[in-house]
Amino acid sequence: MHTQPSAEEVQYESWYKYGVACLLLEMAISIAVCGYSLYLTFHGWGGFPGKH
Amino acid sequence: MSTHKVEQLIIATVGFFWCFLMWFSTAAFSPSIAAHYHLNIKALGLLASSAIWMAPAGRIIAGWASDRFGAPRTFAFILLVCGAVSIASAYTASYSALFVERVIVAIAGVSFVVGIQHVAQWFDAHEIGTAEGLYAGTGNVGAGAGALLLPRIFGLNYQGAFLWLGVVAIGIAVWYLVRGQSARSSQARELVRSRSDLRGTLFVWSRYIAIALMLAYAMSFGLEISMNAWLPSYFTRGFHEAILALGFNSVAGIQIAAGTFAAVQSFTASLFRPFSGFMSDLFQRKGWTPLPFIARNLPYAPRLHWLGIALLLIVMAMAGLTVGGMTGSLHISVSVLVALGVFISFGTGGTFALVPLLFPDRPGAAAGFIGGVSTAAAIAYPLIFASGSNIHIGYAYVALFLFLPFVLFYFWAARHERHPEEHGLLTNALAFEEA
Structure with a gap:
């Protein structure tokens, strides 16, 4: 672990923007899967991934 | 050997993902196993609960071992043992032997703290939240992916699944051994190794801030895994009529x-x-410290505030779950549950964005204590949920009688403006080592 720089010194390396893109993708997947499965279930069609 | 910290993050994340896949693979095939061995509901419940047995003690030992022997060797050892036993379980004909083998395979769940230690040894303080969040969050998906995909790929053939899970685990173990490196520098590695004695471990366990983070993780990850087990029964019993009304007869x-x-x-x-890890980084970058009582001048103070906000949101969502249930509205309850899931992630991500910063010399011992002991809470919560006169009231009981005191303790432990890790039990006895 390395020391905490002050706010002015923070310089993110190139990997960081890809890391943030990755976490945004994971959030989008979470929202899409939850939204889709709840939509199906509340309409009585069976939730993802099950069938009814 | 030339490497990059992103390569180390990817190795740790893939290893953790696969360990979580193995950890919950028994549950994914429990109907097939029950049918094969003609298990009754009691035996099935025992098999399901066995997955968690090894976590509290196992994570403590794994955390210490990663400090002592380095994360790559510790992680590879876990993968090799669990992989080999998983392969053996594919050829077992006796249920007793299968049960014992699957309990051993469930040791894979302790790998979480090893990866936390590994990532902490490679990433800088200003990016640690996002790095640990990507590692833990992506790895955790292994549990859901297992439940979702394994029965669809292998059908009733759980033996085939256990065989291939084990073979791939051994492959990842070899990869981890060949490409994994314990720390960014040999000095950092030596410092952590030299602090991995019993006194150093007791020092971590006795710190008020470590206990507060352990309780914070019990409020978040402990709650998450207890809810996994409890919620299907809750909705079946608490919203039976509403579910029937949707057409599920x-x-x-x-x-x-x-x-x-x-x-x-x-x-x-x-x-x-x-x-959540990214938000912890953002709080740190912006210097946001909105909460009262919690320290404002520590180098990582904004991260303490982010975790404090997460814990308060969890308490509110738990109370909201009771209110939603009392209204009888399935839509309200599910909406609050989505919010609770998000707030739980804020708690889990916020906790492990702090652990490596508070205990930089003992990241494994700290992760083992905080990530291990907290899982025991998962056993207690469902008992309280089920004990109320009304099935919806248990969430409010847990919020009021457990979580609120936990939050107050967190605020109290995080109030020190200088070195909160110096405050704890047996400080004088352990201070000699620290001097």
Whole structure:
């Protein structure tokens, strides 16, 4: 672990923007899967991934 | 050997993902195993609960071992043992032997703290939240992916699944050994190794801030895994009429509906976790310290405030779950549950954005204590949920009688403006080592 720089010194390396893109993708997947499965279930069609 | 910290993050994340896949693979095939061995409901419950047995003690030992021997060797050892036993379980004909073998395979769940230690040894303080969040959040998805994909790929052939899970685990272990490196520098590695004695471990366990973070993780991850087990029963019993009204009349249909409502908590709690790490980084970068009482001048003070906000949100969502249940509205309850899943992720991601910063010389011992002991809470919560006169009231009881005191303790432990890790039990006895 390395020391905490002050706010002015923070310089993110190139990997960081890809890391943030990755976490945004994971959030989008979470929202899409939850939204889709709840939509199906509340309409009585069976939730993802099950069938009814 | 030339490497990059992103390569080390990817190795740790893939290893953790696969360990989580193995950890919950028994549960994914429990109907097939029950049918094969003609298990009754009691035996099935025992098999399901066995997955968690090794976590509290195992994580403590794994955390210490990663400090002592380095994360690559410790992680590879876990993968090799669990992989070999998983392969053996594919050829077992006796249920007793299978049960014992699957308990051993469930040791894979302790790998979480090893990867936390590994990532902490490579990433800088200003990016640690996002790095640990990506590691833990993406790895956690292994549990959901297992439940989702394994039965679809292998059908009833659980032996085939256990065989291939074991073979791939051994392959990842070899990869981890060949490409994994314990720390960014040999000095950092030596410092952590030299602090991995019993006194150093006791020092971590006795710190008020470590205990506060352990309780914070019990409020978040402990709650998450207890809800995984509790929520299907809750929706089946607490919203039976509402689920029937949606058109789910058969037992299988009710199980699907209740399981879907329960899964949203697990899914959001896992996949929002990296975002929580990013938010911790953002609080740090912006210097946000909005909460009263909590320290404002520590180098990582904004991260303490982010975790404090997460804990307060969890308490409110738990109370909201009781209110939603009391209204009888399935839509309100599920909406609150989605929010609870997100807030839980804020707690899990916020906790492990702090642990390596508070205990930079003992990241494994700290992760083992905080990530291990907290899982025991998962056993207590469902008992309280089920003990109330009304099935909806248990969430409010847990919020009021457990979580609120935990939050107050967190605020109290995080109030020190200088070195909160110096405050704890037996400080004088352990201070000699620290001097």
